[in-house]
Amino acid sequence: MANTRGAAVKYDGVQKSYDGETLVVKNLNLDIPPGEFLTMLGPSGSGKTTCLMMLAGFEPATHGEIFLNDRPINNVPPHKRGIGMVFQNYALFPHMTVAENLAFPLQVRGVGKADQSEKVQRALEMVELGAFGNRRPAQLSGGQQQRVAVARALVFDPELVLMDEPLGALDKQLREQMQYEIKHIHENLGVTVVYVTHDQTEALTMSDRVAVFNDGIIQQLSTPDDLYEDPQNSFVAQFIGENNKLNGKVIGVQGEECLVELDDGTQLKADRVNVSAVGDKTTVSLRPERVEFDTNTSMDNLVNGQIEELIYLGDHIRVRMNVAGNKEFIVKVRNRGEKRKLNVGETVQVGWALNDCKALDAVV
């Protein structure tokens, strides 16, 4: 990011409680370097939105300090933080035209009239709505309103932009298109973006780094590919992408590898991620697309299973199998056209590499 003009954000030991009895955010420590696109991802109630609202200044932190460019901002009111924000339902002012909406942050900052209209026009053109300045928000489609909201959050050149599930109200196709657009705007402007979503695809597509929230704690903070390839615990493995769970017990440890005995006695070699010693209960996580039907003896793990169901999805075929007592074992087979025919009820051998299956903390 060569032309970075973003701000650095730092959460230092931040805690938040609404009722004084339970912590919604438990000890959050997070460093966001200038210009980064960071996504807070998690299910509802995981504390991600609260973290964003504390950064925006709408919720006070119960404990700890938040820094913006090394300046503590706990006591700075929201309107003096200079942070752009895109809200879930856009929050475009219905009584103002699009241009007036965009001019609002400039007016309250005392920007001159000529400067205002120039900046407004530039921001509108950035989101390809140059001709829509005189419309009311209600006259725009959902996608257009979304763009106006983004333009309004950027028009006063903030160093940091917060987005609170901004694409939640759009249909799938529009959502995907907007993901790329927001991504490109971020790349062109170099602002720091903190993005909140519960949609993992959105998080993987757009982010430099993703912070996976659950239960008020960051479960894992890594780049999207790391998150998918190397989940640090069962929650992350299940939340990001599709995942086969096999429950068992560690019966041998050797460096970074371990031997797991599943509940039905099958033994697997797995990557030792989140188990420490022999006897630990574990859940082995395995991505459906890493399982092969074309087995050979050099594979680390070879298991027999019965095909329960075949679902044709065009580009791939989902095969639901009964493997080691797990009837929800999914295998994704790419549709190459020449594949040998799979039949329901057939028992076949499947295999996968040691590195593709991770021994994580046990889930009940």
Next chain:
Amino acid sequence: MSDTTAGQVLTTKDGKPLKAALARALRREKLRSLALIAPLLIFVLLTFVAPIVDMLFRSVENSIVEDTLPRTVVALREWDPASGQVPDEEVFAALYGDLVVAVEEKKHTRLGSRLNYEESGISSLFRKTGRRVNRMDEAGPFKEQFIDADDKWDEIGTWQVLRQFSPPYTDGYFLNAFDAQRTADGIELKPEDERIYMLLFGRTLFLSIVITVSCLLLGYPIAFLLAALPLRSSNLLMILVLLPFWTSLLVRTSAWKVLLQQQGVINDFLVWTGLISDASRLVMINNQTGTIIAMTHILLPFMILPLYSVMKTISPTYVRAAKSLGANDWTAFWRVYFPQSVPGIGAGAVLVFILSIGYYITPELVGGTSGIFISNRIAYHISSSLNWGLAAALGTLLLVAVMVLFVVYDKIVGIDNVKLG
């Protein structure tokens, strides 16, 4: 598929015009919904619209003179009021004939009271003459006998009134309502000390505006609070707002009497604290202050409820968005929240204003003489002076004034900008 080209009439398969077919298909629906509202419609027509139309009609209706004195009315047509002479024997003869019948039917006193509204003294004139008319010599001459019975028959003014109000329709009530009268020189305003209704109209308008504004000033923060609080506490507050509705209007108004009178609670308290001396107790009731205070209190819920229902729909994210864009609390409120609450202000203001402009009981009880409204005068004419025509004329004026204001409001604010929730 460009069947809809201009000028071409779309038809159904059997060749009938599509529009007619559609109308026929929907007719059953329409008739059914009409049947559903018919009972209410009939009820409203019979009990509301019809009496009001009848009442308003009385403001111009004036057949009593023609009905009671038919021959006199005809005979008077020949008479020239500008001549300076009382009418001749022929008119008096006709009057005699009419009065004999009227006295028999006991209708002459009613006519007397009717004409007394226009010129005082006529009521007693008709009473007196009524007693004498049977003793008059049937052979005449009648002019002397009438003047002998009462000198007023020799006055040209009496005959002018009689002639002026002989047509079946009159603008007299309306002239009266406008504080005007018809003289020999045409229509002109009454002498200054006799003008009353325009003053009352003006006061009614002024006080209604003051009441509306004070309702708005007091109600807006409460509605804001109601809309902002969590549901549990706002429900409790809402009950407090609605509490006055469950108390009788008379009780509430009387309570204000207890509070506001010179020996009342507030004055006693102020004297006790030493803020005012015993000699200079505040006069807060039986004047405009009393009317304003009591009516603001009574009409406050009508302001709060529409405001609340509109504010409830304003998402708090708007204010948050404004703040995140750099607006301080006041700017966020004034530029973003307030404009969105204007429809509620419009609805509340129209409601309170229209209710207060026609209010009657409270001004009657706490208004004294300087705090009464035009409706008190209308009530007086309906129930005490029995001058229903004037009451109807005043009522019509009030109705027209409200409608004019409504149109003005529509022009300035826009009626579609009024929202009740």
